[in-house]
Amino acid sequence: MQKFVRRYMLDPCAWLALGLLAYQYWILFNPDLPLVERATHLVLTLAIAFLSTPFLKTKPSSTLNKAISVLMFALVVVVGCYYYFESERLSSRIENVSPIETYDIVICTILIGLLLEAVRRTVGYVLLIVIITFLLYGVFGYLLPGQMSFSNISWTEWSEIFGMTTSGILGVTTATSTNFIFYFIVFGVVYSSVGGGRLFIEPRH
Incomplete structure (x- = not known):
């Protein structure tokens, strides 16, 4: 019993995962605004990722790892509060018309980081390098010659696209994760835990 309490009841990741599970099944029957659903899904997932995966995998229990994880978690909370309190404004604003505040840019930058x-x-450094390459191309691509170049887009405009609309981070990819992938993963875990996986692995006699 004590082992169960230490492993699950006192584990913040377990509570966050339970919260994510409850929220996902709540929106099945009580759909919310797309921006709200996707932001909540993303924020809870990020929180679990930072608390469950150490900054330095070679020293998972070090003080530095714990401090950075707490800092990352705190920043996730800040981003979550932003989307919670600004959800009405973000959902009703007009893209490329409504004003963009300084704190919008700050939150978007934090979210990207x-x-x-x-x-x-x-995932690792390969995908990270690919993402950073395309980010740099989006920011500095106007400096390139020929057909590789395009009109200059300011970081303010990128912030609006990335974090304040359903065309960027909270776009199709996050929507797919929120509305489909999550439930397939849950189904797969439950199916495997009750022995369904053995139907495909063990030979029949």
Whole structure:
């Protein structure tokens, strides 16, 4: 019993995962605004990623790892609060028309940094390098010659696209994860835990 309490009841990741599970099944019957659903899904997933995967995998229990994870988690909370309190404004604003505040740009920048760090921790450097390459191309591509170049897009405009609309980070990819992939993963885990996986692995006699 004590082992169960230490492993699950006192584990913040377990509570966050339970919260994510509850929220996902809540929106099945009580759909919310797309921007709200996707932001909540992303924020909870990032929080779990930072608390479950260490900054330095070679020293998972070090003080530095714990401090950075707490910092990352705090930044995730800040981003989550932003989307919670600004959800009405973000959902009703007109893209390329409504004003963009300084804190919108700051939050978007933080969110991009959190996503890059989460990718590094969970997937590795290959995908991270690909993402950073395309980010740099989007920001500095106007400096390139010939057909590789395009009109200059300011970081303010990128912030709006990335973080304040359903065309960027909270676009199709996050929507697919929120509305489809999550439920397939849950189904796969439950199916495997009740022995369904053996139907495909063990030979029949």
